[in-house]
Amino acid sequence: MRSLSLDELFGLLSTVQWSPADLARLREWIANIANPAECIAVIEQAAAGRPCPHCGCAMKHRCGQASGLQRFRCLGCRRSHNALTGTPLARLRKKERWLPYLQCVLESRTVRDAARVVGVHRTTSFRWRHRFVPGAMRDRPKMLSAIVEADETYRLESQKGSRKLTRPPRQRGGVARRRGINHEHDCLLVARDRNHQTLDFHTGRGQVTAKQLHRCLRPVLPADALLISDGAIAYRHFAAQAGITHEFMNVKAGVRARGAIHIQNVNGWHSRFKSWLVRFRGVASRYLINYSGWQRILDAHRLTTPIHLLCAAAQLS
């Protein structure tokens, strides 16, 4: 069959009776037509001058192209590399679809929905999500400052997607066997300062312990920080051991704030996270930190375009 010229195609399109749903689909399709060269250009530009990822040597010469990227040979170790060698995005294919896919990440689309919009298979969409998101999540503050609120949120442990369950399946989904927080629950610890810098930690199963708080919070709290938490004993033990100034709210007794002493910023983050998570209909425990990292990126409004996300994910920024 002869291929249509653009004029003929437009002629045909203008005879179609478009429903609002069809028009929406057409607009979405046009918006996702990517210039195949754009993604490559962004990667090459961001990685310009990067030393050899194998040995750190800066001396290299060009040696052909592979998968659309310039290849280099290192004069130190003689091994070859390209702009993505050693990054989470090495060896992923179909670069022309990466920027539209990252737009789907910014729009919090599900695996299935992003696959449909970008025109890749669902398994590709899944694989890309768990490469791009963990890469971009490394964009996190090194330290929090001044007043730091910390609190945990618990989610029932989930083995979604696992071929072999390590426990009997739950009847009718999300109900724990016992009441209260126990080892059936994953703990997500969130610390947030009053400049809205946020850090998240999956501490494991069950109630957070002073030891876990030490491991997660000690490195990111400056010596003069004021830590605010609820009345859980683990925070008091941790703060006393670490010599951190600490105030706590007796939330169980109904005390939610004493002037500036409250944990409403971190609780607000938790509630945004939980309502954002609903669209994914349950997430596996082993990916919980990826989802909280994803929400942290969106909530911080720092990486706001597909190109920002691409550079962060490839660790080129």
Ligand SMILES: [Zn+2]
């Ligand atoms: Zn080298």
